[in-house]
Amino acid sequence: MNQGLIPTEAVSKLIQELNKLPGIGPKSAQRLAYHLLRTPEEQTGLLVEALLSVKQKTRLCSTCFNITDSESCSICRSDQRDRSKICVVEQPQDILALEHTGSYRGLYHVLHGAISPTEGIGVDDLRIRELLERLQEVSTDEVILATNTNLEGEQTAMYLNKVISPLGIRVTRLARGLPFGTELEYADDVTLTRAIEGRQEF
């Protein structure tokens, strides 16, 4: 319906592509497109370069499968990290979130998903075999399971516990309970149960 109002095919194509990005609806796509039209060509050139290089220059760390631009990511390479601990997460973004707290100094392992039988995502679809290989090669004191607390994350954590515990390595799970800033009366049963079970000395 808007065909007559969009000046050129190039602009409408740009809007179409921007619209595909998450959280960018037709109005935002339009706003961005028109902004880019006004931006000097030098700037848009930089954007194009950044977009291309992100695909060409990034890869997965061969040890922990975090996003990196070289064979090994900065965390795996660093000698400042506590190499006796590995924190297992579902996605690279989870590493960002944990690093942001500054409270964890160990290593990571990214599974790139969680076990979801109904979607057909099983052990072979995740980086689980690589985690087990890693645990065989390097002596590790503790594996911290930091998968999400939904059903898939819990299943993944339970499965990993089952296959890692026999190796004699301590397996821990992030504390589950009430998020900061919540009201007790709105919390669901599972969260409250876990919060009560996991209570600690004040």
Place this chain on the structure above:
Amino acid sequence: MVEMSRPRTYQTEAIIIRKTKLGEADRILTLYTPHLGKLQAVAKGVRRPRSKLAGHLELLTHSLVSLARGRNLDTITGSQTINSFLSLKSDLELTSFGLYATELLDQFTADGIENYSLFQLLLQTMHNLCQGGDNELALRYFELHLLGSVGYRPQLQRCVACQSALEPVTSWFSPAAGGILCPNCRHSQPLTYPVSVSGLKVLRFLQSNDYRTASRLKITPELSRELEDITRNYIRYLLEREPKSAAWLDTLRK
């Protein structure tokens, strides 16, 4: 004829049996209800960290759900957990059984068809799995009664081909014929699975009794596997594919 306008909002008990992502923060949930059958609804914002609804709308949860009618799909406006089945979800094997049962239910039912006894069957099975009894037996019970409820009741009383009574010898289950073939008629079907004398007794017993009675059976691992072969292959034949969660059951067993 006067058309009653449906109320804008309504409430229903439901078990959440499936979920898919929608947009950035939403989900489409498949609910199985006592009186509205299977229904799809949008749960807005449940993938956001501070979502109040998310915990009450996890898979394998029995909830009282409030909905508002929408043009396409109805939207969930509230949910109160009746039973979170935490003991089920805290066990890897039990969760896999629960997901298998809900996947079968989802595959064998269509939207909007009320089937109160099927809702009860699912709910009861989830409770049964938490009792610590023979969980494989609970699953076989579920499968047989689900199949019966949706029109695929296995014919176990007589030979489906020649109608003769079944002798106490090994007979053969034919998915295509939907029942047992006597040794004489076995070759009338290309694909059959052996049913031992005990196997047939157990299948009949499960089919015609309530779970409390059926659960008193004590069966050997070999017999358990025989029964599983029969039901899983029959299901695979009817669905024309293996349920995705069946593969996970096998992985865990290894």
